[in-house]
Amino acid sequence: MTIERLQRRLEHSLSQLFPKETTYSKFVQPVRLTKTLQVLERKFDDLENAIPVDAKIFKTISKLEHSGFEQFTRRDWKNLAWALSKVLPDTQEKLIFNDIGKRIVQHFNQAEQSIINLVYFPLLYSYFALAKEDIAAKPAVWLTLRDILNRHKSNVYKSTQRPKQWMTTLIDHADILSDTPTKAFVKQFLQDNDASGIQKELESLRIAPNSWFWDDLIKSSIQSIRQMNEKDYFKSIARFITLSEQNSLYRRDILAALLERYAKTSERDKVHETLKQMALDQWGNPQYDSSAGWNNVNPDTKRMVVQWFVKADLEAFFNLFSEKADVQRFEYWMRYIDQISFSQIFLGTSALNSTRHQHLNFRKMNRGRLKELSGSTTSTNNAFLLKIGNIYIVDFSEKGHACYFYNRLPYKDYVGRIDIKSLRNQETCIDRQTRNGNWQPRFDNALARLGIFSRNRR
Secondary structure, X not given: OOHHHHHHHHHHHHHHHOOOOOHHHHOOOOHHHHHHHHHHHHHHHHHHOOOOOHHHXXXXXXXXXXXXXXXXXXXXXXXXXXXXXXXXOOOOOOHHHOHHHHHHHHHHHOOOHHHHHXXXXXXXXXXXXXXXXXXXXXOHHHHHHHHHHHHHHHXXXXXXXXXXXXXXXXXXXXXXXXXXXXXXXXXXXHXXXXXXXXXXXXXXXXXXXXXXXHHHHHHHHHHHHHHOOHHHHHHHHHHHHHHHHHOHHHHHHHHHHHHHHHOOOOOOOOOOHHHHHHHHHXXXXXXXXXXXXXXXXXXXXXXXXXXXXXXXXXXXXXXXXXXXXXXHHHHHHHOOOOOEEEEEEEEOHHHHHOOOHHHHHHHHHOOOOOEEEEOOOOOOOOEEXXXXXXXXXXXXXXXXXXXXXXXXXOOOOOOOEEEHHHHOOOOOOOEEEOOOOOHHHHHHHHHHHOOOXXXXXX
């Protein structure tokens, strides 16, 4: 006797003994008994929907191949439904995608409601048990299975006097059997630190950890970045960064979407250090054409990140590694930042060996991007190079050094230790400017002769 039948008989007997409206006025409600009944109901549901062992499932498939659908027991019908997400012995694909599986799905598509009521949960389990690669092309048989589940959902719910939790979940989340199954969960997913909240809410459906559903949820969340307003986007960055760390398979898509959206915000000129470092770690230096990973974003977004690196380099050169911040020079070169496509810092001995926290952190964050400056008369001298258009500009941190202009890179890029002579070569440079007196107008004119104009002069 099932729990449902036992409960109905008990309720019927009580209704004959006592009028319904006076039953609980004369007796205290059996709270503990009710809780015990709920526990028993959950255990019964678990037993009723327990996945049979593969041997029994395969035996039912063998019976189908030999005798067809005739003389099937209740257990046989359920075994067929459970089998759809299984891989049979000596086969390479899930049963649902071979001829037998398609035949089973088609049979259930035309089955009576009584059969559907019996196999509905096993069919639901098989529907969610498939992985993302199984349904990447949206196979017709999988869509038919979804249609069966969606079409009979209400009837299954109505036919049960005591709806089970998974039935209620399906009714409450109507979109879960639609073309956009995770749309309603995206906002909740982004507000949680992980997917545990949604997993708990959908626990009764017993969605497998490797189900296509979780992949769809993450991809839908990533796609939502592009439609977010600016306020919601900035709030979501930290969540997506955490999501990227937890799911390495989606790291590229998450980073690309975050950068593309950042490039369209009002703060695109403001460096986002975490995104900048993520991009460097994953795709390399955007200033090098050989960094193929940057093809994942459009050229304008790449230019934004290049400017982040240029700005960080200039700030480090004029503020971090200089004894006294050279605000004038920093502000001068920032006027050209929208045109600078490449920057390089050359650190002298003092900067390379400094144990100051800020210096250690900058060298760590820019590992692989820095070069050593050798041959200088002082260990505190540093240099930087900027590329504007086709012109390479080299400048030094210490006074007394001129600024040099080249029409080609003045050193071999693959070399990590650069001699100062190659950076201040009067024979190969096309121009040389000193910083005596009112130097800014002279620099403007020198750059203008080379076809380079700052924002305000343009």
